[in-house]
Amino acid sequence: MPELPEVETVRRGLIPAMEGARIVRVTAHRGDLRFPLQQDFAARLDGRKVTGLGRRAKYLLADLDSGDVLLMHLGMSGSFRVMLDGHGKTPGAFHHRRNESRTHDHVVFEMENGAVIAFNDPRRFGYMKIVARADLEGEAFLKALGPEPLGNAFDAAMLAQACKGKKTSLKAALLDQRVVAGLGNIYVCEALFRSRLSPKRQASTLANRSGAPTEHAVRLVSAIRTVLNAAIEAGGSSLRDHRQTSGELGYFQHSFQVYDREGEPCRTRGCRGTVKRFTQNGRSTFWCPSCQK
DNA sequence: CCGCGGGCCTGAGAGC
C-alpha cells in the first residue's frame, strides 16, 4: 500500500489523536508481524505520552516521553484507523463498504483522550519496533535510507551523483531507498511519466561525464516533488488497502497518468500512444513508450 | 555491484 504520500497522510491523521496524548493501554492481538514484536513492546508503551509524531521515508516515528521512539512501517497492506470515541463513530467514516472488518487489527492503542487507534494489516508485512532515541541513528532500518524527496538535500546534483555510474535502470534506481527514500512503484511510474523519461533508461544518464546533473535529472527531481505533493494533498492513492485514518479513501488514484492504466490512451495532449506495462525487477512498470524516452 | 527469483502473507478478481 503505502508510499510516502500515504504514510504522510496517515501521519497527519494520527496527529490529532496521538500527539501530546498519553497511551493508557496497548493491546497486541498478534505479535507476529513482518518481524515479531519485542517481548516488552506493550510494557514500554503503556502509560507513555507521545510527544511528537514524525516520518522518515515510509516509516512513522512516534516520540515518547520515556526517551523511546516507536518506529512503524505499514508494509503493503497496513493502515491505521482512529476512532475518536472508541466505537468507530468518526463523522463521515462509514461511507464505504470495504475493509470494515476489524479482524486484522493487530495492535490497538487506547489513549487517555478517549481515542482508540488500531493498526490493521491483513498481510502482516508491516511491523513496529521500539528504539531508544539515542540508538536511532544506528538503527539498521533507517541507517541506509537516502534523502527525503521533499527535503532540501534532494536535488538534481545529489540525484545525479547517486546515479553516476549506475548500470541499472532508472526505475530500479528510484525504487532503491538508498538513492532516495519514500518512493514506491506507483510514484516512480508517475514521476517518470511526468518527466518524460523511460523507465528503461540507464540511471547513469542523469549525470554527464563530470558527474553534473543533466536536464533529465532536473526534470525528474521536479516531477518527483510535484507528484508527491499532489498525492499528499489528495490524501494518497487508494487502490486496495489504503485508507485515511478516518476510513475515507485517498483520491490520487484518479490522477494517475500511467499506473494501473495498461491499454488505456496516453493522456499527454497530442499523444496517440497507449499505456504499456511490462515487468521490471519483478514489478509492473506502466509507461507510455511514445512520450517517455 | 547487478539482476533475478523466491519468500514473507492475505484477499480480490478473473476465468472456468
Added chain:
DNA sequence: TGCTCTCAGGCCCGCG
C-alpha cells in the same frame, strides 16, 4: 457456487 490462478502501494535474502 467454488475452485484455481494471478496479482498487489514493500522489502529482504541468497544466488550466479
